[in-house]
Amino acid sequence: MKVSNYLETEATLELPGVLKREVINASDGAPNSCMRVFELEPGSSTPSHSHAWEHQVYVLSGNGVVEGLAGEREISRDSVVFVVPEEHHCFKNTSKETLRFICVIPLQ
Amino acid sequence: MKVSNYLETEATLELPGVLKREVINASDGAPNSCMRVFELEPGSSTPSHSHAWEHQVYVLSGNGVVEGLAGEREISRDSVVFVVPEEHHCFKNTSKETLRFICVIPLQ
Numbered sequence: 626m627k628v629s630n631y632l633e634t635e636a637t638l639e640l641p642g643v644l645k646r647e648v649i650n651a652s653d654g655a656p657n658s659c660m661r662v663f664e665l666e667p668g669s670s671t672p673s674h675s676h677a678w679e680h681q682v683y684v685l686s687g688n689g690v691v692e693g694l695a696g697e698r699e700i701s702r703d704s705v706v707f708v709v710p711e712e713h714h715c716f717k718n719t720s721k722e723t724l725r726f727i728c729v730i731p732l733q
Numbered sequence: 734m735k736v737s738n739y740l741e742t743e744a745t746l747e748l749p750g751v752l753k754r755e756v757i758n759a760s761d762g763a764p765n766s767c768m769r770v771f772e773l774e775p776g777s778s779t780p781s782h783s784h785a786w787e788h789q790v791y792v793l794s795g796n797g798v799v800e801g802l803a804g805e806r807e808i809s810r811d812s813v814v815f816v817v818p819e820e821h822h823c824f825k826n827t828s829k830e831t832l833r834f835i836c837v838i839p840l841q
Contacts, residue, residue: 626801626822627815628808631791648813649789655815657839658766660789681757681768683739683835685793685811693734700736703793705756707735707763714734727791729837731765 627653631662642669642718651732658731663716665689665724670717678731680708682716687724690717700726735761739770750777750826759840766839771824773797773832778825786839788816790824795832798825808834 627649634646642665649660662685665671673692682691684704690697691706692715700706700716706726708714718724735757742754750773757768770793773779781800790799792812798805799814800823808814808824814834816822826832 626799626803626806626817626820627813628799628806629813631811631813634813648791649815653815654817655787655789656818657787658789658837660791660813660837662791679762679764681763681766681837683756683768683770683791691734691736695734698734698736703739705735705737705739705742705768707757707761709734709762710764712734727835729766729768729789 640671642666643671655732658729661728663726663728665716665718667718667721671715673713673715675711675713677710679710680706680714681729682706682708683727685725685727687718687722688720689724690719691715692717750774751779763840766837769836771834771836773824773826775826775829779823781821781823783819783821785818787818788814788822789837790814790816791835793833793835795826795830796828797832798827799823800825
């Protein structure tokens with residue numbers, strides 16, 4: 626069993642204004658999926674892209690939008706987002722506070 | 734893409750004082766894992782048990798303990814817990830507020 630605070634995991638700067646922490650991954654013995662925590666600074670966004678794997682997202686704090694095939698949807702604390710495989714998607718922080726969310730993906 | 738608030742998902746009473754919501758599951762098209770949100774009322778706990786699959790847990794609010802092979806560890810908001818396959822584990826709310834956490838498991 627691993628017990629930690631998410632801040633104990635080293636952060637990597639994925640893009641300007643976008644921090645990522647892999648809080649549970651294969652190095653912990655995870656056999657199936659990886660749990661990451663993202664922090665987007667105000668005005669920042671993830672690239673609009675698609676890939677073969679899905680995203681399971683839970684918003685921890687902040688406000689923003691997620692863009693998918695059906696357009697933009699607002700997200701805030703306690704929002705749940707499921708991005709299906711191959712769907713174009715993009716997360717944007719449209720607020721003045723950090724947008725923080727969990728994103729679980731299958732191990733590649 | 735599915736976007737919702739976790740409260741929009743119907744809750745089931747798993748045990749006295751233990752609510753479960755499957756906020757992302759196979760019915761949403763999830764191919765690999767299931768995201769659940771648990772709410773434990775003060776004094777409540779999940780049973781001490783083990784199983785072949787792992788847990789990826791993120792604590793959203795409240796305080797409590799998780800019991801594993803190495804004994805009890807305190808958990809609170811932003812705690813991350815990885816329970817390895819076959820490990821005995823038990824979550825307990827030791828506070829006076831609801832203990833709320835995400836728990837991701839592989840699809841069975």
